[in-house]
Amino acid sequence: MWEAGEFANSAAEILEDLEYSFALELYKHNIKLWEKLIDNFIIQAKLHEIAEIYLKIADIYDEKLQDDKSKKENLLKSIRYLNEENKLLSDFNDKSNSWYL
Secondary structure (H helix, E strand, O other): OHHHHHHHHHHHHHHHHHOHHHHHHHHHHHHHHHHHHHHHHHHHOOHHHHHHHHHHHHHHHHHHOOOHHHHHHHHHHHHHHHHHHHHHHHHHHHHHHHOOO
């Protein structure tokens, strides 16, 4: 599904010159596709990948849809998942180091 999102984004960029309104609809559809992928990644606890997708969505809102509020919301979600990943990795590292003591 990751590849489908990348493909849809590339297709929308190509369509911008031909039919801008159709490209905008494709960007909106791509956001929905990315959100479905996020749902799958949440189940798999792929925190870093989720954060990356939220950044991709934020870029679409910023560059293509000019929606600053949605851009900010998605950036904050990305930061939240990166912080969670960092916390889990730190906790894991602390626990793994305690085995050697």
